Amino acid sequence: MVIRVRCALALSFFAAFASLSCKSSSLSSGSPQSGEGGQPAQGRHGEITCAKELCAVGEQACCWPASGMVDAFCVDLPSQGSALDACLAVDSLARRVLLCDGSSDCAPDETCCLQADGESRCIASSSDGANVCERYEQCRLVEGPDVCASRETICLVTGDEGICVAAEPSVTCGGLECSGETPECCYDAAAPTSETCKAPLRCSPVNGGVAYGCTAPDDCAPGMSCCVAGGTRCFGDCEANSLRTVCDTDADCPATAPSCALDPSLLPGVRVCG
Numbered sequence: 001m002v003i004r005v006r007c008a009l010a011l012s013f014f015a016a017f018a019s020l021s022c023k024s025s026s027l028s029s030g031s032p033q034s035g036e037g038g039q040p041a042q043g044r045h046g047e048i049t050c051a052k053e054l055c056a057v058g059e060q061a062c063c064w065p066a067s068g069m070v071d072a073f074c075v076d077l078p079s080q081g082s083a084l085d086a087c088l089a090v091d092s093l094a095r096r097v098l099l100c101d102g103s104s105d106c107a108p109d110e111t112c113c114l115q116a117d118g119e120s121r122c123i124a125s126s127s128d129g130a131n132v133c134e135r136y137e138q139c140r141l142v143e144g145p146d147v148c149a150s151r152e153t154i155c156l157v158t159g160d161e162g163i164c165v166a167a168e169p170s171v172t173c174g175g176l177e178c179s180g181e182t183p184e185c186c187y188d189a190a191a192p193t194s195e196t197c198k199a200p201l202r203c204s205p206v207n208g209g210v211a212y213g214c215t216a217p218d219d220c221a222p223g224m225s226c227c228v229a230g231g232t233r234c235f236g237d238c239e240a241n242s243l244r245t246v247c248d249t250d251a252d253c254p255a256t257a258p259s260c261a262l263d264p265s266l267l268p269g270v271r272v273c274g
Contacts, residue, residue, distance in 0.1 A: 044142060048101040049160065050074050055098070057105045063087030064096035064160075072160070084119065096120075102140030102162070103149040111149045112138045114163075116240040125149055130223030133236040137164035153221045158201055165200075165234065166221040171214055173197060174268065185212035187231065187267040195267070203231070215270050217252050228263075228272060245273040 048055040050062035055074035061083040064072045070093070075086040077099075087094035097119045100112035106122035113123045113133030126132050129151035139147045139155035139162035147155050148164035156165045171178040173185030178197035186196045188209025196208045203211035213219075213233045214226035220234035226246035227238035238245040239254055247253050247260035253273035263272040 044140065045102070045104045048074075048098050048105075049140075050098070051160065057100060061086065062098040062101075063091065063094040064098070065091050065093040066095035084117075098138075100138065102138055102143060102147060104140065104143065104147070113236075114138055116237065116242075126223065128222070131164070131221055131236050132223060134240040135235050136224070138162060139164050151222060156200060164221070165213075166219065166224075169213075169219065171197075171212060171219050172216065172269070173212065183213075185215065185231075185267065186210065187212060210267075212267050212270070214246065215267060216248055217246060228266070231267070232270070247271050247273050 046057045048057060048060070048062045050073065051071035053062075053072070053074050055062045058077075060074045060076055062072050063075055063086075070091065073090065075083070075090060077083060078086045083097045083099060084094065087097055095118050096114075099119065099121045100106055101120070103110065103112045106112050109125050110122040111125045111132055112120055114120045114135040114137075115123075116134040120138050123132050129149070131137060131150040131153070133150075137148055137150045137153065147162075150164050152167050153164040154167045155162045169179060169183035171183060171185045173187070174195035176185070176195055176197055178185045182197040182199055184198050184200050184203055186198050186203035186208030188194055191209065194209070198208055200213075201211070203209060210231040211233075212231040215232065217226055220226050224234045224236055225238050226232050227235045227241065227243040228246065229235075229243055232246055235241050235243065239256065245253060245257065248271065250258060250260045253260050257273040260271050260273055263270060266272065
């Protein structure tokens with residue numbers, strides 16, 4: 001199952017992620033290829049969707065500027081130095097670097113992960129199939145059902161990228177239970193109805209309030225944690241991303257923040273490690 005979310009700019013999701021996918025095209029080895037008619041490109045196995053270009057996996061990287069106001073672009077992988085260095089040489093605002101766009105770009109025992117440093121790369125998969133990514137697994141926009149290597153996840157298409165999320169999300173939202181087509185909890189303390197359920201990425205300050213993609217640890221897929229990020233989102237590792245961890249009890253908390261307590265700044269009932 002692939003869930004698609006239409007949006008012109010997906011920056012609200014994780015601060016540096018943007019754009020839409022459209023037409024597919026072939027890619028000559030070593031050279032980026034643009035989508036037809038100036039439309040965003042649509043990559044397949046061995047190709048990284050990079051705004052209106054396609055980058056060759058293993059030969060190039062896709063660079064995304066942090067502002068989201070400039071299209072992403074391909075660069076050749078350098079013989080020395082990092083892919084980020086190659087991106088920064090072209091645009092000093094580059095913050096997200098894609099070396100893979102889905103786990104089919106990796107070896108059979110690897111997962112395409114977006115890591116906390118903003119780079120997607122192939123990481124050794126876990127023996128039990130749980131998520132191993134510091135942020136989340138990336139999935140290709142057009143590869144069809146069951147593209148995620150991480151178990152109990154499906155591909156959610158959010159603007160320019162696909163990310164693997166819990167296959168059957170269910171989030172407690174005050175007196176509501178958000179699931180199915182509307183699995184995200186929106187919270188606005190000042191609104192007449194402070195809690196509502198919406199489709200993924202539909203919450204905003206002018207449309208229901210702050211988004212809570214999880215309100216307890218078990219709302220996330222195996223190997224992922226519920227992290228405070230404005231509202232909340234599921235990441236592989238909250239600490240690696242400098243985010244606080246949502247908890248039910250002290251046992252859910254890391255040694256650096258061992259106590260689980262209610263946080264009055266968040267949706268009522270949400271507990272956070274501190």
